[in-house]
Amino acid sequence: MTAASARGGYYDGRSSKRHEVTLELSGAALRVRGPGVDLTVPFAEVRIEESVANAPRLLHLPGGALVESTALEGVDLLIEGAGRRDSLVVRLQRSWRTALGSVVAVACAAAAFYVWGLPWVADRVADVIPAAWSEALGQEAQKALQPPLFQPSKLSEEARRAIEQDFAAALEAAGRPMPRLEFRSFAAGPNAFALPGNTMVMTDEMVKLAARTRDPASAILGVLGHEQGHIRHRHPLRQFVRGTVLSALAAWWLGDVSTVLATAAPVLLAARYSRDFEREADREAVALLRAAGRPVEPLIELFGLLEGGRAAKAEDGKAAPGVEHKRANLLDYFSSHPGTGERIRMLRGQGG
Amino acid sequence: MTQSQQAPVPLSFTGSGPEYFRIWIVNLLLTIVTFGIYSAWAKVRRLKYFYQNTQLAGASFNYHGEPLAIFKGRLLALGLLVAWNLAPLDRVWGMAIWIVLAAIWPWIIVRSMHFKRRNSSYRNVRFRFDGRTRDVYLPFALLLGVSFISALALYPGSEAGMPRMSTAKIAVGVISALLLLAVTPHFHFVIQQFFAARTLFGETRFRYSARAWDFYKIYLLLGLMLVGRTLAFGILFGVGSSLFKQGGWIAILVLSIAFVVFFYGFVLFIGPYFQVRIQNLIWNNIRLGGHRFESRARVWPLFRITVVNLILIALTLGFFRPFAVIRTLRYRLESVSLLPAGDLDSFVGSAEAAVAAFGAEAVDLFDFDLAL
Numbered sequence: 001m002t003a004a005s006a007r008g009g010y011y012d013g014r015s016s017k018r019h020e021v022t023l024e025l026s027g028a029a030l031r032v033r034g035p036g037v038d039l040t041v042p043f044a045e046v047r048i049e050e051s052v053a054n055a056p057r058l059l060h061l062p063g064g065a066l067v068e069s070t071a072l073e074g075v076d077l078l079i080e081g082a083g084r085r086d087s088l089v090v091r092l093q094r095s096w097r098t099a100l101g102s103v104v105a106v107a108c109a110a111a112a113f114y115v116w117g118l119p120w121v122a123d124r125v126a127d128v129i130p131a132a133w134s135e136a137l138g139q140e141a142q143k144a145l146q147p148p149l150f151q152p153s154k155l156s157e158e159a160r161r162a163i164e165q166d167f168a169a170a171l172e173a174a175g176r177p178m179p180r181l182e183f184r185s186f187a188a189g190p191n192a193f194a195l196p197g198n199t200m201v202m203t204d205e206m207v208k209l210a211a212r213t214r215d216p217a218s219a220i221l222g223v224l225g226h227e228q229g230h231i232r233h234r235h236p237l238r239q240f241v242r243g244t245v246l247s248a249l250a251a252w253w254l255g256d257v258s259t260v261l262a263t264a265a266p267v268l269l270a271a272r273y274s275r276d277f278e279r280e281a282d283r284e285a286v287a288l289l290r291a292a293g294r295p296v297e298p299l300i301e302l303f304g305l306l307e308g309g310r311a312a313k314a315e316d317g318k319a320a321p322g323v324e325h326k327r328a329n330l331l332d333y334f335s336s337h338p339g340t341g342e343r344i345r346m347l348r349g350q351g352g
Numbered sequence: 353m354t355q356s357q358q359a360p361v362p363l364s365f366t367g368s369g370p371e372y373f374r375i376w377i378v379n380l381l382l383t384i385v386t387f388g389i390y391s392a393w394a395k396v397r398r399l400k401y402f403y404q405n406t407q408l409a410g411a412s413f414n415y416h417g418e419p420l421a422i423f424k425g426r427l428l429a430l431g432l433l434v435a436w437n438l439a440p441l442d443r444v445w446g447m448a449i450w451i452v453l454a455a456i457w458p459w460i461i462v463r464s465m466h467f468k469r470r471n472s473s474y475r476n477v478r479f480r481f482d483g484r485t486r487d488v489y490l491p492f493a494l495l496l497g498v499s500f501i502s503a504l505a506l507y508p509g510s511e512a513g514m515p516r517m518s519t520a521k522i523a524v525g526v527i528s529a530l531l532l533l534a535v536t537p538h539f540h541f542v543i544q545q546f547f548a549a550r551t552l553f554g555e556t557r558f559r560y561s562a563r564a565w566d567f568y569k570i571y572l573l574l575g576l577m578l579v580g581r582t583l584a585f586g587i588l589f590g591v592g593s594s595l596f597k598q599g600g601w602i603a604i605l606v607l608s609i610a611f612v613v614f615f616y617g618f619v620l621f622i623g624p625y626f627q628v629r630i631q632n633l634i635w636n637n638i639r640l641g642g643h644r645f646e647s648r649a650r651v652w653p654l655f656r657i658t659v660v661n662l663i664l665i666a667l668t669l670g671f672f673r674p675f676a677v678i679r680t681l682r683y684r685l686e687s688v689s690l691l692p693a694g695d696l697d698s699f700v701g702s703a704e705a706a707v708a709a710f711g712a713e714a715v716d717l718f719d720f721d722l723a724l
Contacts, residue, residue: 011476017697055404066476099374102381
């Protein structure tokens with residue numbers, strides 16, 4: 001084997017002047033030779049920059065001088081000849097096999113974190129958040145319950161009193177504390193929701209829709225039980241923490257690319273957590289209705305009405321084409337609530 | 353002034369997407385496995401890849417940042433970030449944290465510039481930055497002060513009932529917002545001048561000759577385009593609503609797509625527009641000794657690169673990012689040339705001086721990108 005050698009540029013570090021040199025290995029030393037330069041340094045004292053693929057090789061000589069060479073093959077032979085090799089990370093970063101393995105590992109790690117890690121971490125964070133902060137968040141959210149979208153409730157005093165008393169009695173039977181219940185009129189239609197802290201909101205529109213069921217009082221109690229379940233398990237706060245973590249991750253992953261993508265992604269991803277919470281709240285509704293000795297059917301009927309009757313019919317088996325079912329399930333994936341069909345099935349299973 | 357007589361020497365970039373992808377994915381995996389600790393080492397490997405693949409007149413650049421110094425900076429930056437995010441929870445503490453962060457912000461940026469320049473080299477000669485925080489403290493304080501007043505005045509009242517705003521508050525808010533708009537280009541000019549004219553290559557200082565008016569032109573043109581887009585949007589809306597009455601659903605579909613393209617397209621356009629205009633302005637007005645530079649980047653090609661990047665990143669759930677970075681970097685770097693006045697041999701290197709890494713990382717975390 002002929003002695004390895006390579007051409008390159010020598011820079012002494014004191015000026016930007018380039019000296020054309022030839023690099024040679026002589027024993028355990030590196031010889032740098034050219035017009036005006038003739039150095040022999042022990043190779044052990046040469047600091048070789050990690051090789052960066054096709055970029056020039058950079059060799060730092062003791063004393064601050066630098067040799068730069070684009071004759072990659074020659075230099076690499078020379079470095080090998082001196083018994084030096086790249087660090088493990090650099091070798092890993094050169095291999096396609098490691099790269100593809102890393103893609104799989106990263107994807108698995110991300111999926112596992114999304115399904116198990118993040119909910120666990122976020123719930124531990126939610127556990128240590130003082131009740132006062134959670135209450136403050138709820139008050140901040142309550143500020144949104146303002147005109148023009150929200151108006152004070154137009155239900156009669158007695159109607160509200162009756163709902164409250166029914167709710168309180170059921171809670172007592174189930175041995176659960178009473179959250180703060182507020183009534184509002186909501187321009188966007190029937191709804192009910194729980195806020196971070198201890199406040200839940202019932203809308204006039206939901207009460208009116210429930211009046212169309214066979215047993216309005218039980219349907220309303222079911223809805224209240226559902227929202228009470230959210231409050232009991234601190235769903236709004238936990239969802240807030242999970243959403244915050246997701247937003248931070250999305251901002252890190254996509255923030256420098258597109259703010260639109262970085263904003264939309266966490267919303268879609270958080271929907272999965274929200275669906276889990278809805279299922280848990282549905283179970284709470286059933287538990288409350290049972291404790292109060294009331295039927296679940298009116299609540300199922302109300303869900304059917306909310307969905308415009310479609311899902312309820314499909315569930316009855318009169319018109320349940322498989323294709324439509326599939327499409328509904330696919331859409332469910334990005335939806336904040338489970339499909340009405342699934343919820344009704346679940347309620348029937350529990351309540352029956 | 354020396355007139356350059358030699359042919360322009362373009363910067364060349366030898367980085368490649370597939371190569372960088374492998375570096376990036378291994379960096380990412382190691383960062384995940386080490387719970388983020390490795391990210392400082394990842395940053396050094398990333399920057400070394402970018403710098404060493406950037407060549408000018410047969411020699412490459414290099415990056416010398418110490419991972420451990422960067423790691424310490426990241427820890428501190430993380431602390432600041434947590435403080436910033438906890439600030440809204442308590443009014444008094446939040447205000448105090450906000451004021452402290454605003455007060456040290458210019459210092460962080462100046463330190464980061466020191467670290468970045470000091471750790472860059474070309475032909476074994478280091479770059480250097482000798483700007484001091486007090487040189488930019490006043491412009492920073494003015495900008496932050498005005499934005500603060502404007503945000504405070506325009507923030508909807510938190511009293512119960514309808515968000516209420518007095519006429520006086522609105523007037524103060526609007527005037528300060530307009531003032532902010534009017535001084536932003538000037539601020540941009542002052543900062544860029546500070547960054548450029550305080551930079552040295554070895555012992556030779558960069559000279560910078562752009563004027564504030566040049567920055568105003570860039571902002572004004574964008575303002576005009578914004579007005580134009582709003583007008584076009586209004587016309588589109590008028591046509592759209594009349595078609596809607598006639599019920600031509602294909603026309604409606606086409607119009608809604610046009611709406612999205614118009615809105616989102618313009619948002620996407622702003623980034624490349626600023627990057628190109630500012631890059632050209634800076635490099636075309638900078639001198640190093642007798643050498644001058646020339647930047648011939650154009651908005652349209654960079655916009656195309658940006659849009660394609662975005663689509664591919666969305667389709668690959670983010671895994672196209674390393675390729676996107678290389679594509680953008682190549683375009684931006686290769687549009688810059690050196691207009692040499694003689695050889696590049698006579699720059700004198702300067703003596704060593706240590707710079708703490710803290711600033712560079714705080715800026716990194718807060719996502720404040722410094723042009724090229």
